[in-house]
Amino acid sequence: MKYLVKKIITLIMTLFLVSVLAFLAFQIIPGDVVTSILGTEATPEREEALRKELGLDLPPVVRYFSWAGNVLKGDFGNSYRFSKNMNQMMPVAELIGDKLPVTLLLAAISMVLIAVIAIPLGVFWARSKNRFLDAVLSMGTQTAMAVPSFFLGVLVTYLFGILLKWFSPGGYVSYKEDFWGCISYLLFPAISVAIPKIAMTARFLRNSMLTENGADYVRTAYSKGASERRVAYFHVLRNAMMPVVTFLGMIIAEIVAGSIVVEQVFGLPGIGKLLISSISTRDFPVVEILILYITFVVIFVYFLVDVLYRVIDPRISNK
């Protein structure tokens, strides 16, 4: 309980710090949202009017606190850039709420793929004594890790979309209209996201298991008459998972924060795509919330990793 309270306080403090830093960054970087909206040809009067409308004429400190106060009340503000229709501003919450499920679904599918494929592959690889197989896996994973994700996206699109016609590239259906259709479309970007991560995780797990294989308790297990299979799954895997869990945590955080490139390649209306366009148009309210979201995700995932650590290794919880 005490542990949980500590974690929550850390989370709040970090969020505050990050929001200040993001705000400061926006003060420093060149570029002006007003010019970005009106273009360079606008008259100074119009610019002034818009500035006033958006509240940009106030001093930065006042602006930060009024924004922070609103956020605490649950009002994330309106986007500078997007609008619902001619008369209505686009609330940031609605804008992000629309795109978040896409990214989360993509992340969930990728994670399932990674966990389901990488862990058995890693164990299998660690146990295989076949030199040829070892070389093939080694080369294969190395290649998968080296290929840049946009190229992988293109490759997946070409193979599954154009050659095999398992999905129609660019034909994304919203999850609101057809949930399963959306999932089956997302499977392919998820594959592009997952392939390099699978390679890394499998490689990492294999190395971790090979290191653990030299541990004394493994010899003890053999001395009891346990088979190699039993030793691998019963004794070594759990201990070898420790570093892998940390690694998986880093991957989850990365994916949930939005796979910018893959979203772009597959034309997915996700968080990553939104982040890029908002930064380039200086859409401060959107960017700020997105950064807070990413920070939250990263800290939360690390918290989960911490909890998982305690589950796997009894030595930690007793400290």
Next chain:
Amino acid sequence: MIKIENLSVAFDGPEVVKNVSFTIGDGEILGVVGESGSGKSVTALTMMGLVSETARVTSGRIYYDDQLLLEAGTPRNNALYREYQGQKMSMVFQEPMTSLNPTMKVGAQVEEVLILHDKKSQDGNVAQGEEKKGSKEKAGLTEWIRERDAIKERRRQRVLEALRSVGLKDVEKLYDCYPHQLSGGMRQRVMIAIAVILHPGLIVADEPTTALDVTIQNQIIDLLRKINHEQKNSLLFITHDLNLARTLCDRILVMKDGEIVEEGNTEEIFGDPRGDYTKKLINAVPGRTGKKKSAYQKRREARKEEEGAQGKALLEVKDLSVFYRENANSLFGKTVKKCVVHHADFSVYEGEILGLVGESGCGKTSLSKAILGLNRMVEGSVTHFSNAPQMVFQDPYGSLNPAKTVGWLLQEPLRAQGMLDPSKAMTPKDREAAAYEMLRMVGLKEKYFTRRPSQLSGGQRQRISIGQALITRPGLVIADEPVSALDVTIQAQILELIRKLQDDLGTSFLFISHDINVIYQVCDRIMVMKDGKILEIGETEEIFAHPRNAYTKELLK
């Protein structure tokens, strides 16, 4: 029971076990004695079928009763071995701290042996249950579950029984503990419980007490003897410690460089050793007799008789308490100060070797760190009357920078001294000369000057460490377990060297060790420490003859 014929084992290079033949009789305790690298562990691991797959058996056969277990030229039959491992032969390893799976409960780890080998009775029951389950009658299913629970409960009781039989208390609670919650001695008892639960005909114990404290060591040896007595199984006891082998074993093999150099009854070997190596080994064991006094020690004693005083104090420790911060790993955690040394009060006098003896965790190292100022969380006072005390560490493998040459390493303290105090700075030429001289003083030839630590043996490295400590001619050297990582014969040489250097240079030593016999051999005075408290200080002979404290008496047993 066990018959090994002409066994040779090689890894990548030359054979590490050469043509070894021996038998172990029913109920016999056979000791295998030798220094590190003598092939004793490889022989045992090969016999157990546990040696790594890179090892090749180049000749010989191993029989268990009349069953051929292993033959050179044919690959190891792992399936056959699995039948024997745990059930008919089992092994206790050296490292109790790492030999148990850290993520598995103790009970489950003992139980695993039963699960692996008690298949017969279980399978029968499970098959029966399966049948009933197949009939899909509700009563059958509950009965099947009840049956299974009964098997589980029987197994649990057997595990608890085994844990109790190795002298563990509170076994119900222990069953659900993880290894890290247990002390080293308790873990070793759990390992022994794993080894004996199925009453195998042979138990192999590979240095089972080396990592344990002396008092725990004796308990484990007693336990092994008791098990051998009650269960009538054979025991193969591997050790580098001749005293241990002598107290426990019926028969002893002495191994050197992969060969058996002597074999015989314990009394024969110790009473009338034939081989030169055996004699050397027996003589090297630090005993409590035949202590040679160095000229310096004689002078010290003479002076003491004349003046009735200890001489000048080089180090005065007054009412010193040392604390450690119990680490709080987070921003909000409270740091707790933990006292590891309570009110230490002693002095080190000019030209003496003061021994500090105690078990692991008693605060020996914390005390030495506090004296050197490496730990500032202290109360009380430490006063040095000599300049720049130096330190010699336990691990000769880790404490020398592997990237530098011996000559560089020896000069480093001089360079540091020159930087701290420009008046003492030496020219590079003088430094080199000093390093060469020190090399000679620690008994190494000049050719070692350009070698790197990786090209030296453990004993040679420890000589370099000692040379490093002495090259600035400090008044006081703190030696923290300087010989405990070394083999007995090397150990004897290093002790000899320390005495010789004390004689030549008149340096005082604070000599820290857990081994009371080593302490006896080198020290003028002894300080006994337990749980952070100094229990007794006195002249070596005095303490050995008339220990006052109960703990000292136990140590001396």
